[in-house]
Every structure is written in structure tokens, then in C-alpha cells.
Amino acid sequence: MCPDPFVDRPADSRKADVLIVGAGPGGCAAAYDLAIRGARVLLLDRTEFPRRKICAGGLTVKAVRALRYPIDPVIRKTVSSLSISCRMRNRRQLSGVDPVCHMVERSAFDHYCLRQTMAAGVRFAVVGRIHHVAETVRGVSLVTDGGRIRCRFLIGADGVHSRVRQLTGRFPEIRAGLGVEGIVESIPTRERCLGFDFSRVPGGYGWVFPKAGHLNVGLYTSRADVRITRQDLLDYASARIGGPLPMHVAGFHLGLGGWRYRPGHGRILLVGDAAGLVDPLLGEGVYHAVISGQQAASAVSEALETGGDACRSYARRLLPVRRDLLFSRLASAVFYSLPAAGHLLLASPAAGSPLMDGFACGMPLPDIFFNPHRFIKKIWLRNKIL
Template sequence: MPEGRSIPGGIRSGGGLVDTGSVRDGDAVCWDAIVVGAGPAGCAAAYDLSIAGRSVLLLDKADFPRPKACAGGLTRKSLSALRYSVTPVVRERPSAITVEKNAAESAVIRSLMPICAMTVRDELDDFCLRQTVEAGVQFERIDPIETIDEMNREVHLRTRARYFRAQFLVGADGVHSQVRRLTGEARWFRRGFALEANVRTPDAASAAMVFDLGTVSGGYGWVFPKGDHLNIGLYTIDSSEKLNRERLATYIATRCGAVNTEQFVGQYLGFGAEQAETSSARIFLVGDAGGFADPLTGEGIYGAIMSGQAAAKAIEGDLRGKKAAASAFMQATARLRADLRLSSAGARWFYAHPDTGYRVLTAPMLRSLVLRAYASGSGVAALAQAVKNIVEILPL
């Protein structure tokens, strides 16, 4: 698709607001920040910078809306972190989780408040992009980036036919980040994998939100109700666990029988931010690109939002002469990275002992802690450590 095509619904890529430059003219405007990737992380960074009065160019290789593999559950902590309400794209608000073991044993954990808001990811991302553009961000659809050069005071990007300049660059372009690949080897980066499909079934509206432990080595199966359909998937942090369409189809058939299944989509998740000790002076990796997904829960949206906002805060502070953006970004993400460090250790233990993990999570004295940790973010990492400690004292 040629660059500058209209996005469905009226948001125009390019917009005709400014000349972003080309390889031929070599004299592109210098933006305060360029953000590569228009998912939750990129939109979070671009939105905050724009409302602070900064000139921001948001780049993505895809049209919006575009398919995106993601269970689409927004926890309360994610909803609180967003700068705007996403109610228009919320499908369901479940107030209970069914925890299962191999789709056999089960326990229901209930809450007085909704645990999360269920969305369809392509709808969510399109909505967030619209909010970001309305906040003043310029959006461009581009071809793959070929080179990135970090200068003393600028960063230069080139695609096959375009040339861009900015004082700062935010890489929010996912697990297969071109920004990460072109700006240095990240030895700390790790990946998980999720495979999902949508299932049309008459009782989708009344279906439970399910986490199924033990079904997958190093992970879990899930069922998320979306009103007119179910989103069912498998997630793992175990690189030796092979997930494919046939495996998921068998899992769905076991749970639901003969149903109409569509849109099988796989997606890697980015881990390892907790091991990153430094940041570039002018280039920041956020979201999956920066390894900010949670390996214990598989949740990526919260880390995406928080790391994107942290990058924006660091850049804004630097532009105001307060503190170098690199050190400010590491400081702003310190708590998040510390939580991910605990979560990573907890995930390795938890998924190595799914039977014990199931009994711990469904123990009456721990159910409220499980809900609070998952929904509000008041200790997912702490929960991981607590589970390991409690195993030593409970007669499980």
C-alpha cells in the first residue's frame, strides 16, 4: 500500500500537515520525538508527549484496524494507567475467574468488582490510535525501516523511500522490533508465545473467564468471553513447547465440542526488560520491543502503557532541561522492572509445578490475593513469591 493512504474511519496517514521529508530532499523536519509502532506502548508515549506540547510523529507498517493476537483483557491497573476511557470498545466486564487444572478440576474465584474489561485487540488498538491522533499526533504508515543513525542531538531513520529526523526515538514496534534490531543486540531479550482463535458459540455471552493450568508446559490455556464469541488460546514461556493450529483446535474441541472456530493467530511476547541495565541516550525500547511483558501472567498491555508513558516522561524532562532522558527512563521504569524480575522467577517455579500452583491459587485464604494481584496490580510479582513461600508451610 502506498504511504499516505487513509485509515478506515477518517484518520489520514500523513494528514498533509507537514512535509516529513524524503530521501530525495534530505531536509526533513526535525520532530521532538518519533515513535515507531502504534500499539498500546507507542500510543501511550505519543499521547503523553503530544499533550505536553511536543511535536510527535507516530509511524507504523500496518493499516488500522489490523489483526492482532491478544486475549484482549484489560486489568484494572491497565484501565487506570490509560489517559482516556476505552468504554466504547469494551465487550464484557467479568467479575469472576474460573481456575482449572487440565480442564478437569476447577474453582471459581469471585469479586465484587469487575476483574477486567474484555476487548477485541484490533478494536482497542484502533480506538487508542484515534485518541492519540486527536491529541495532535501525526500518524504515518511506512515501509520497513532500513537504517537508524543516532547522532549527538538527533536520530535519523530511513525507509526505502522516506527520511525522518527527531531529537528522540521510541521503539514500540513489538517483539520483532526493527528499532531494537537496528540499534544493537539485546542479549537480555527473551520471548514467550501465545496462539489463539475466536469461537462462535450460542452461550458465549454467559461463558466464564477461565485460566486452565497444566494444559501447556510452561503456561496455561484461557477462555475469555467477548459477548458474541469466545477467545480461546494457549500461552507458554517454554521454548520447547510447540504450539500450532492443530494443538489449539484439539483443545477447543475438548472444551466446546464441534463449534465454528475462526481467525487462528499466533503472537510472540517480549520479556527481559528486568535485565536491561542501561538505555541509549536518545533511543528507548518500550512494550514488547523492550521486553516489558509479564512472563507470569502473559499480560503485555500494562507493561506497554507504563513503559511508553515512562519514555514520554523521560523525553519531556530532557527537552525541558531537567535530566538526561536515558537515566530518567531507567529510573521511571525501575519499579516495573523490579516487579518483572520477581515475576520472571515466580513464573519459572509456578509453571514447573502446575498441580501445586493450582492448589495454592484456589486455596480459600489466597483467593482474594489472587484477584487483587491480577486485577489491580497490587502485587502480581509479590504473589509469585508468596505462592512459593506458602507451598513450604501449607499441607497441599
């Protein structure tokens, strides 16, 4: 892929209707939708693809359904059951008939999404450091190592440490969770489901996710004051699965706090981790990155057509996401302060069965427990289709 596109290029290559910084799931989702609606989109990332992305690679059914194209070529395993424990004891299995999660490797998944996005007509380029962002009534300009780029709208999809967010001062209330992961090459045969171990980390959990040829093992916390070290991960892996120690251990932050994100007004929108849209309960971020990218694309294309305020329109479209995040924030506060009780509840058929059915139908957590009408309709539809 081309290196820096803005050096020694004709002036028109430095312009786009929409500039998107960050080619992860959020940026690609926004770029794809804008391109198929006819917008000139320039998608920038600081690295070439494929690149490593620290992530467990668990895509829920709702995340896969939200994508505009099938992702079968990059699915490494499909999982229909979960196993949960508290303090590494009382392991219970929640089994379902239908898939609840599709496992991918993020480097392959992200590269695949980028290729689909480029095939839809999006230009992609690697960009150097971004120094300055300025918004006027007519558009936005971005100063990078390679020069100035002008666009009518800017979407910041550049992850939890978003440069666009820092330079524009939007959403200072972002909070960071933390995930540390490693790879165990040989799979003990008993690991067939997604494993969650609550109480291993304050405000989070340990996980063991099976993939085609290895296990992904990790620790997650939603709390900014909790540290997770490499040794914590090694200790967890050794207690949980024994055998070979995890390799390629690495950690990264997750963008939280998006229930407070208000896009305001104007031409600069944040999506995905840049806007703190990770679900704090489970640390799932790909779904909201995709949904927010698509909502940002709808808001921007409406503004391109009508001249309206893209941020206002985006704010309205983002309300269901912020509602789900607020619910998840409250649920995680209760769950992680009483993990033993939470574990007992999840292990009971009264909560476990609807949870598995809801996940398999691709429903967000609040809808599973607080929207009986929608829940029953989805289950009925699924049974009818089967």
C-alpha cells in the same frame, strides 16, 4: 490515513522532536503523553489502522486505569470471576464482586487509542521498511523506504520483533514466548468467567475468554523451546468447550525478558514488547506497554527541557516495572514447574481471595502478596468509596 509521509514532502515534515515507531498501546501511550506536554511527535506504523492484532484482549483493571482516557466505547464485556483448572480437572471458580478484567477486541481498541492520540496532537503516518538508524550527540536519524527522517529522540514501540531494537543492537537478551488464539462464534452459556487451564502447555496455560458475541480460545507458553501448533489449539478447544471449532487461528510471539532490559544512555528508548516487558506468568503485556510508554514520555520530555540523558532517566523510572517482571519471572518458574501445587494454592481462599481483591483494585501481583501495607490501604480505600 496517509500512506508514506516522507516522499515529496517539505523538509520540516521529516523532522520531529520525538519519533515513535509502532502505534500499539506502548507507542500510543508515549505519543499521547509527549503531545500533551507540547512535544512535536510523529508516530509511525507499518500498517494502516484498524488492523488485526493477535491478542486475547483481556485488559486488567490496572491496565485500564493506567490509560489517560476512558475506553468504555470499546469494552465488549466486563468479567468479575475466574475459573481455574489443572490438567482440565478440579475446576474451581474464584468469584469477586468487582470487575477484574475488561474484554476488548484489539483491532477496535488499538484504533480507538490511536484516534485519541491523534486528537491530542500527534501526527500519524504509515512508513515503509526501516533500513538504518543512526544516533549522534544531537539527535537520531532514520532511513526508510521514503527517505531520511530526523528527530531528537526515538522510541521503539514496534513490538516483539522490533526493527528499532534489531538495527540499534539494544537489548539482545530479549526472549520470545508464544500465544496461539482462535475465535469460537457461539458462546456456550456456562462461559461467564475468564477460564485458565494450567498444565495444558509447558510453561503456560490454555485460556477461554468470553466476549460479547464469541469466545476467544488460546494457548500460551512463556518458554522459547515449546512449540504450539494449530492442531494443539483445536484439540484444546474441542476438549475444553466442544461444539464449533475455533476460526481465524493464528499465533504470535510475546516479548519477554525485560527484567534484564537496561536502557543504557542516549536518545533511543524501547517500550512494551520491544523491550521484553510482557509479564511471563500470565502473558499480560498491555499494562507494561502503557506504563513503559508513559515513563519513556516523561524521561524524553524531561530531557527535551533540561538537556539531560533520556535513557538514564528512563532507566530509573523503569525500575518498578523491572522489579515486577523479575518477581513474575520467579513466580512463573515455580508455578509452572509445580502446576498442581500452584493450582491448589490459587484455589484456596488464603490465596484466591486476596488475588481477586488485588486484581479488582488494580494492583500488580507482587504488591498483592508482598506489600501488605499497600494491599490493605487499597482494599480500605475501595470499601470506603463503595
